[in-house]
Amino acid sequence: MEKFYDVAVIGGGIIGSAIAYYLAKEKISIAVFDSGQISGKTTSAAAGMLGAHSECDDLEVFYPFARRSQQSYSILEQELKELTGIDIRRTPGGIYKLAFNETEKQELGPLCGLTTVEWQDSRYIRQTESAISNDIIGAAYIEDDVHVLPQAVSRGFSQGAQMYGAAVHEYTHVYDIQKNGIGYILKTQAGEFAVQQVIIASGVWSNSFFQQLGLENRIVPVKGECLSVWKDGISLQHTLFHEHCYIVPRNDGTLVIGATMVENDWSEQPTIGGIEQMISKAKTMLPSVGGMKVASFWAGLRPQTFDGRPFIGFHPEDNGILFAAGHFRNGILLAPATGQMMRDFVLQREVDEKWVEAFKIDRKNYCLV
Amino acid sequence: MEKFYDVAVIGGGIIGSAIAYYLAKEKISIAVFDSGQISGKTTSAAAGMLGAHSECDDLEVFYPFARRSQQSYSILEQELKELTGIDIRRTPGGIYKLAFNETEKQELGPLCGLTTVEWQDSRYIRQTESAISNDIIGAAYIEDDVHVLPQAVSRGFSQGAQMYGAAVHEYTHVYDIQKNGIGYILKTQAGEFAVQQVIIASGVWSNSFFQQLGLENRIVPVKGECLSVWKDGISLQHTLFHEHCYIVPRNDGTLVIGATMVENDWSEQPTIGGIEQMISKAKTMLPSVGGMKVASFWAGLRPQTFDGRPFIGFHPEDNGILFAAGHFRNGILLAPATGQMMRDFVLQREVDEKWVEAFKIDRKNYCLV
Amino acid sequence: MEKFYDVAVIGGGIIGSAIAYYLAKEKISIAVFDSGQISGKTTSAAAGMLGAHSECDDLEVFYPFARRSQQSYSILEQELKELTGIDIRRTPGGIYKLAFNETEKQELGPLCGLTTVEWQDSRYIRQTESAISNDIIGAAYIEDDVHVLPQAVSRGFSQGAQMYGAAVHEYTHVYDIQKNGIGYILKTQAGEFAVQQVIIASGVWSNSFFQQLGLENRIVPVKGECLSVWKDGISLQHTLFHEHCYIVPRNDGTLVIGATMVENDWSEQPTIGGIEQMISKAKTMLPSVGGMKVASFWAGLRPQTFDGRPFIGFHPEDNGILFAAGHFRNGILLAPATGQMMRDFVLQREVDEKWVEAFKIDRKNYCLV
Amino acid sequence: MEKFYDVAVIGGGIIGSAIAYYLAKEKISIAVFDSGQISGKTTSAAAGMLGAHSECDDLEVFYPFARRSQQSYSILEQELKELTGIDIRRTPGGIYKLAFNETEKQELGPLCGLTTVEWQDSRYIRQTESAISNDIIGAAYIEDDVHVLPQAVSRGFSQGAQMYGAAVHEYTHVYDIQKNGIGYILKTQAGEFAVQQVIIASGVWSNSFFQQLGLENRIVPVKGECLSVWKDGISLQHTLFHEHCYIVPRNDGTLVIGATMVENDWSEQPTIGGIEQMISKAKTMLPSVGGMKVASFWAGLRPQTFDGRPFIGFHPEDNGILFAAGHFRNGILLAPATGQMMRDFVLQREVDEKWVEAFKIDRKNYCLV
Numbered sequence A, B, C, D: 001m002e003k004f005y006d007v008a009v010i011g012g013g014i015i016g017s018a019i020a021y022y023l024a025k026e027k028i029s030i031a032v033f034d035s036g037q038i039s040g041k042t043t044s045a046a047a048g049m050l051g052a053h054s055e056c057d058d059l060e061v062f063y064p065f066a067r068r069s070q071q072s073y074s075i076l077e078q079e080l081k082e083l084t085g086i087d088i089r090r091t092p093g094g095i096y097k098l099a100f101n102e103t104e105k106q107e108l109g110p111l112c113g114l115t116t117v118e119w120q121d122s123r124y125i126r127q128t129e130s131a132i133s134n135d136i137i138g139a140a141y142i143e144d145d146v147h148v149l150p151q152a153v154s155r156g157f158s159q160g161a162q163m164y165g166a167a168v169h170e171y172t173h174v175y176d177i178q179k180n181g182i183g184y185i186l187k188t189q190a191g192e193f194a195v196q197q198v199i200i201a202s203g204v205w206s207n208s209f210f211q212q213l214g215l216e217n218r219i220v221p222v223k224g225e226c227l228s229v230w231k232d233g234i235s236l237q238h239t240l241f242h243e244h245c246y247i248v249p250r251n252d253g254t255l256v257i258g259a260t261m262v263e264n265d266w267s268e269q270p271t272i273g274g275i276e277q278m279i280s281k282a283k284t285m286l287p288s289v290g291g292m293k294v295a296s297f298w299a300g301l302r303p304q305t306f307d308g309r310p311f312i313g314f315h316p317e318d319n320g321i322l323f324a325a326g327h328f329r330n331g332i333l334l335a336p337a338t339g340q341m342m343r344d345f346v347l348q349r350e351v352d353e354k355w356v357e358a359f360k361i362d363r364k365n366y367c368l369v
């Protein structure tokens, strides 16, 4: 038996790292295991929008959860900078959801009903964003949906957790979890580890654990392909969004353009067909983008569940096992709230009942997104 | 005065390196100067097709020159491998110039008239190349127009030249050439060099020398944007060519897709608009290419002259100055013949009069391509 | 049940790809599964020396096996080029095992006893290799131990297998193998597959399968860190070797410098301490290397068994399961012979009894290297 | 004649970009010309320390200039973020100049005499920086010498200038400046431009202009080689400095290690000998750095003048020509003050006489650093 920890987290993406951070802060003896490099998978592919308002069709449960998480980011920014020296690159500006015609404007109606969202017409928008397409008639403006640099957040969580005493085992694939008295043995390529509780935060790769642990839950990959360009000369202060395509202005002088939705494709590399599609969509929003220089391209797998909501909670029959996986297109947004919720589960603190029900592993109410 | 050489070559792309190779082999004391890394500019961007037959509209002069150069490659391959250990990756297969309709077939008529070219119909082609578009009606097949890896050829020439005693000064920008008695002083960022003869092989950047040396000649950049993908599973034995777009199967498992033609653009980076265009053209030839994974992308500047032919020859009024620049889309193909021709000029050997006339600096007959 | 194959190979490194190639050639219905990209792991990190003579301390069994494999490479080179268009970059020159003093010379004695090895003294060597250190007194010269480009071989095998009908599933991690009647079910992240026979070729990551299948066998990673440089100006025709460090002259103008031996380190990234060590060793062999420009750096994990010999053979109690893993520092060398041996096992052809015994899974005779 | 501008800046590194920014802000019609990409040369290689205190041996002139520039950075940070969206990554922490013995401590004496510098002993330092070498006896702590991300500053200046109306011509090498009536013609590869005033800010490549314009001034390159690593687990809040080697903790989770001093080497690529040297020095300051993973490596050329001070001022005989070049190891630090000073020269505002004298082109008092 190599080592002993109270809690093991399997997966060092943004979700696993957030959990480790919030638990280590409470002086829990915790270790993170990742098959490869910390934040090297889906997390490193994300655009980093904190798009809480995209979930406003569920004002009862999911939206408040998302907003709570979004709000945590302002404290977090300071906390991580002081503790680890890492800047998570929280960048103001917010999102413009563009409308090119009346139908699209009407579709944005419910969104614009929220007090935090404002309809702005084309002329007004083009005063600050003169590079936007002439064809828009206006946009829903969401000031609060700012963005961060996902890898920086995840590395910040992970280094912060280590400052608080957590262990991080990179390149340590866990292939089996075995019950052992009141605890568990993790079988990894680097040996065995004994722990009291296990948290599975393996993103789209969590299926093998659901299955080994006797659960029917499944996560389906939805591949997203992206590219980035050098924003030369033009100004762009806001994220642009239209028909699943977005342009995010990073604070290093690049624009991130994303992302395709390819269901059930496990390959983590972009195809040129996907790239072509993104370029053509981006040009409809920001015509001058076609003349900008490529900086890079990549792909990642969004972990999708049957109802578009993450699995966050206990194994239905085993209190020693918890899950936090399936954050689909919102894992960056939801990482702080997920980390806090898992901390409260482990420390047996109170957790909002609505959220417990909404995200529990054995929920049945299909509400497909 | 730092150093003395008989001959200085300004530019270490494939043209300058070829010249250095053929002269060093004759024991001429020679030095190559390059602003940056050897073969780091246009040469490194080329696809490497030895497309002599693309120039068959000029069967009198240019085509024979191109064929001579193409044929030199078989000896060269062996020579450079033995001398330097570098493999230039000469890859058989040749080119299919595709026709999608009768008009295009007719346009290929003159080409197919050559004994080295053969018309093949769709059905026949698809026996070996099953991945080609169903929409082609056939193609002109040119077996001899194989391809090489341009950087490998250029590095091979350069290392070979060094084995024979040449000096190679990387990161040594030449900014002035001054007459000094019977020779010249090269002013470079790394000091001055005295030489007897100067050869300008600075590709698209040769204009400053034309001007400094009192000549009206101009070279215009025609930017070409490319990308490469991993050829997964499918077989492709031949280069495909249609409407300025080609797909070249490299012998490392990638396909090179090129290239746009953007006149007067000096930027050496691809725009995403250019990349989009290439992807969409490539899909018409090889539909499955859209599903292949991006390997990389890049751009380079073809050095275009007023009539599409290179400038190879003496300064009209100064025998100490020679030029070898402006090889447009054929510099890889033409490098051996250009190197040999320059060697013969310097050594005062005989050179085919037709070629001397066709490529001389002060020619006037505009025959635009 | 998604798909059915006769044989499944788990792992698409050079070993798995070689096996797939030789079986697909015999028209066996076969599929390769890899967690990531084909040849993306240890195989892509190797130097590619076909160093059969390094194993000459075992002239009875291992050396002949290694030599057989080495000899297969000459046919293979042609075969793969014709079938797939891929050039495996077999580069002549062979290896110099350097001696800096009499003791080292004596240690090379047994090696020099072989008819294929020749002692050469310093003066003689420096006629062709003038850049080698003045401090050597001579070297054992092994002409046959040439090198290839590992990724090219592995991609060649894989594409070749596909040409012969094999399926290749990239990004498809296999996490469980379950007995199912006379066959097996592979559980993968991309669903389940039914097969008749399973071959485990997962390199250093094979441990989880040994364990799941009830075996005690273990593979330990021995991390190797490397870098490559641009060979500028100097000539180097042979691989240099001394005290676990080597310099391999690739045929693209670079030199590969490797490799550290870090036992039990699962991280696939080089540390700067490891890089420092390699640079300092390389300088003792080739002093001018210190002035060469870095091209890249990387690391990989050699799969080491208890006795330094690979596991190649049947599961002791289950004829449907075979293993081919643990090729340590010789997987490139041994890939062809391993692929052929596995083919013969599956097709129930005769296999040399000595080799069966030497590499079988449940061998006991510890003969540590 | 293609275009007309009031002022042309030759060079788009941090110095040229700063000048363009401060002038464009004053509504001057200005254009920047760069041979390649903006900030692609020396600027992109810098560590970004604002090390004003390293120049405290000249408390009269250079130190106050450096401090003024350093202080400008706090306003600049806000200004550029608002205007361009770019974050210059100003990171607090400051510098520890380490002493390993009493002699070194004494050498730090004068520095510690400044009110902004504080001697701290080993025990105290190790309370916050536990990873530092046990062998130090203490360090001079300079809180104000924080660091920024050089490329971000330079891109920020450049984009900011464009927001204020400046033109930026990338990939536009200027090869000649010709007097033309009361103005000048710039000859560039992309055509000619007519301007009223010319500012040369071409870093280490300014020599050709000094010479063309009849001046004896010379700039010598001092190559610096660097690498960066992933700071895993350990905390490092301050820059460490000892014997020309430093370790800078970036706010993205990496450490920058630099830099060699190779005089008169124009190559912009690191050699492995240089890399080896940096690793070995870094280990003396931070022993655990040897176990960290390489992120990247690079090199750049510091522009050194005869006395270590930049040339900032008018051509002695031509008021239409100004120079701002030769910032050696302080160009990042000095960019704001240089930009402001050039603005004041162009607008004929008052400039501190001491600075005018100290940095003027035709100064004679050699005070070698």
Ligand SMILES: Cc1cc2nc3c(=O)[nH]c(=O)nc-3n(C[C@H](O)[C@H](O)[C@H](O)COP(=O)(O)OP(=O)(O)OC[C@H]3O[C@@H](n4cnc5c(N)ncnc54)[C@H](O)[C@@H]3O)c2cc1C
Pocket: A010, A011, A012, A013, A014, A015, A016, A033, A034, A035, A036, A037, A038, A039, A040, A041, A042, A043, A044, A045, A046, A047, A048, A049, A050, A051, A172, A173, A174, A175, A201, A202, A203, A204, A205, A206, A223, A224, A225, A226, A258, A259, A299, A300, A301, A302, A303, A324, A325, A326, A327, A328, A329, A330, A331, A332, A333, A334
């Ligand atoms: C193109 C794209 C754009 C996106 N944009 C946004 C956005 O703007 N905003 C937003 O909120 N979200 C966005 N997302 C979604 C977000 O990226 C994900 O929801 C989030 O990263 C999921 O984090 P994770 O930690 O669950 O998964 P991951 O980051 O994939 O981490 C899981 C980790 O588990 C490890 N692992 C797996 N199996 C094992 C094992 N057996 N043993 C040990 N380790 C294991 C993996 O190596 C991996 O590091 C985007 C996603 C994509 C693909």
Ligand SMILES: Cc1cc2nc3c(=O)[nH]c(=O)nc-3n(C[C@H](O)[C@H](O)[C@H](O)COP(=O)(O)OP(=O)(O)OC[C@H]3O[C@@H](n4cnc5c(N)ncnc54)[C@H](O)[C@@H]3O)c2cc1C
Pocket: B010, B011, B012, B013, B014, B015, B016, B033, B034, B035, B036, B037, B038, B039, B040, B041, B042, B043, B044, B045, B046, B047, B048, B049, B050, B051, B172, B173, B174, B175, B201, B202, B203, B204, B205, B206, B223, B224, B225, B226, B258, B259, B299, B300, B301, B302, B303, B324, B325, B326, B327, B328, B329, B330, B331, B332, B333, B334
């Ligand atoms: C996308 C693309 C595809 C192509 N495909 C093909 C093909 O398939 N077949 C084919 O035959 N051709 C092809 N070409 C054309 C071919 O690449 C060029 O004709 C050829 O590379 C020109 O070589 P060069 O040596 O003249 O120029 P370069 O390679 O540009 O070399 C010129 C060198 O001069 C140096 N230099 C410039 N100024 C100075 C100075 N003042 N002092 C010192 N050094 C200086 C530069 O640094 C450079 O290294 C292609 C080109 C492109 C862009």
Ligand SMILES: Cc1cc2nc3c(=O)[nH]c(=O)nc-3n(C[C@H](O)[C@H](O)[C@H](O)COP(=O)(O)OP(=O)(O)OC[C@H]3O[C@@H](n4cnc5c(N)ncnc54)[C@H](O)[C@@H]3O)c2cc1C
Pocket: C010, C011, C012, C013, C014, C015, C016, C033, C034, C035, C036, C037, C038, C039, C040, C041, C042, C043, C044, C045, C046, C047, C048, C049, C050, C051, C172, C173, C174, C175, C201, C202, C203, C204, C205, C206, C223, C224, C225, C226, C258, C259, C299, C300, C301, C302, C303, C324, C325, C326, C327, C328, C329, C330, C331, C332, C333, C334
């Ligand atoms: C620095 C270095 C230098 C070397 N130099 C040489 C040399 O000069 N000559 C020589 O002969 N050898 C050399 N070697 C050794 C050689 O690289 C290895 O022996 C060989 O690559 C092993 O091949 P493999 O296919 O077994 O492993 P790998 O290449 O590691 O392939 C195993 C594959 O299995 C996949 N996999 C793992 N688990 C699963 C799963 N559960 N489901 C699906 N797929 C899975 C992995 O993704 C991987 O692609 C060197 C090695 C190193 C590190």
Ligand SMILES: Cc1cc2nc3c(=O)[nH]c(=O)nc-3n(C[C@H](O)[C@H](O)[C@H](O)COP(=O)(O)OP(=O)(O)OC[C@H]3O[C@@H](n4cnc5c(N)ncnc54)[C@H](O)[C@@H]3O)c2cc1C
Pocket: D010, D011, D012, D013, D014, D015, D016, D033, D034, D035, D036, D037, D038, D039, D040, D041, D042, D043, D044, D045, D046, D047, D048, D049, D050, D051, D172, D173, D174, D175, D201, D202, D203, D204, D205, D206, D223, D224, D225, D226, D258, D259, D299, D300, D301, D302, D303, D324, D325, D326, D327, D328, D329, D330, D331, D332, D333, D334
């Ligand atoms: C390893 C290293 C570490 C350093 N660390 C620090 C540090 O911590 N703090 C600090 O203050 N400084 C540091 N420096 C110094 C600092 O980087 C330089 O002083 C500064 O970048 C100089 O800026 P520049 O704009 O003058 O030069 P550059 O950045 O080189 O810009 C000059 C530009 O001119 C262009 N150009 C040249 N010729 C022409 C032409 N004919 N036509 C058009 N364009 C042309 C070039 O393309 C280039 O982009 C460091 C330097 C190095 C190498």
